[in-house]
Amino acid sequence: METTRSQRWRERRALWARDLTVIDPKAYAVDIIDHGPARAFIAQHHYLPSYPAARVAIGLFGRNAILEGVAVFAVPTTNAVITRHTGFDDPERGCVLARLILTDAVPQNGESFFVARAFRHLRRERPNIEAVVSYSDPEAGHIGRVYCALSAAHRAVTKPRTVLRARGVTISGRTVSKIRLGEQGHAGAIDQLVALGLPRPTTLEQPAAWLWRLERERLLVRHQRAGLYAYCFELTREARRRGRALPRLPYPKALPVAHPTLPFFQPQEM
Structure with missing residues (x-):
């Protein structure tokens, strides 16, 4: 499916820009925001309501200083995400x-207006960051068209993977691993699932046993997801130089397309 419409989100529902007018840059402001408001906005509107291990959050403000984006x-799930897709040895x-x-x-x-200005703020706040990796999810209705518009390098397509869902919401792999392994932050991860309407662990129930029980009772359901499209934004001359040695695939044209010649990697981050 190809479309010229711009996908938007509100209350975790996919919507579309309501008219064919283009954004007036003078009517919007972009600035760094605290993680509290960013976390609340993501939880209210994003199809992945969990908040990642953030470094910098940036907001798009419309009329009357209302937060609209x-x-x-954030920090990647593994350093390999950065070294693989940017070419930098230092993650x-x-x-x-x-x-x-x-x-x-x-x-x-x-999107392109916001992301381009967000990169400027990111570089001012964290000048050591020279490249940004991002993934688009065809199951959520997008293949990274805004990334293509901003000339991001299309690096790879990840392998299809199995995820856990609760009440139609995908649970991030990092959230699951925190609970299963009892890592630091697992209590907050449990709270995320409880907020979706799942029962809390019983008094003597270990976190890993609780997850298995939720799966047995079909409160957590395994789902096979399509591969993600991996992109890299090369923000500096050095990043562009490093990127010359890495894959740069043709931009995807439709939703979704299996292609046997594309390189596949295990998914690391959304």
């Missing part, structure tokens, strides 16, 4: 665009 730059020279969302109040071309 959020971009969250601190890259990050991931883990969440990007605009509401349906934002006109056409809002």
Whole structure:
């Protein structure tokens, strides 16, 4: 499916920009915001309501200073995400665009306007970051068309993977692993699932046993997801130089297309 419409989100429902007018840059402001408002906005509107391990959060403000969009730059799940897709040996020279969302109040071309300015703020706040990796999810209705518009390098398509869902919401792999392994932050991860309407662990129930029980009772359901499209934004001359040695695939044209010649990697981040 190809479309010229711009996908938006509100209350975790996919919508579309309401008219064919393009964004007026003078009517919007972009600035760094605290993680609290960013977390609340993501939880309210994004189809992945969990908040990632954020480094910098940036907001798009419309008329009357109303928050209409959020971009969250975050730590990747593994350093290999950065080294593989940016070419930098030092993973601190890259990050991931883990969440990007605009509401349906934002006109056409809002994404490219917002992301381009968000990169400027990111570089001012974290000048050591020279490249940004991001993934688009065809199951959520997008293949990274805004990334293509901003000339991001299309690096790879990840392998299809199995995820856990609760009440139609996909649970991030990092959330699941925190609970299953009892890692630091697992209590907060449990709270995320409880907030979706799942029962809390019983008094003597271990976190891993609780997860298995939820699966047995079909409160957590395994789902096979299509591969993600991996992109890299090369923000500096050095990043572009490093990127010359890495794959740069043709931009995808439709939703979704299996292609046997594309390189596949295990998914690392949304």
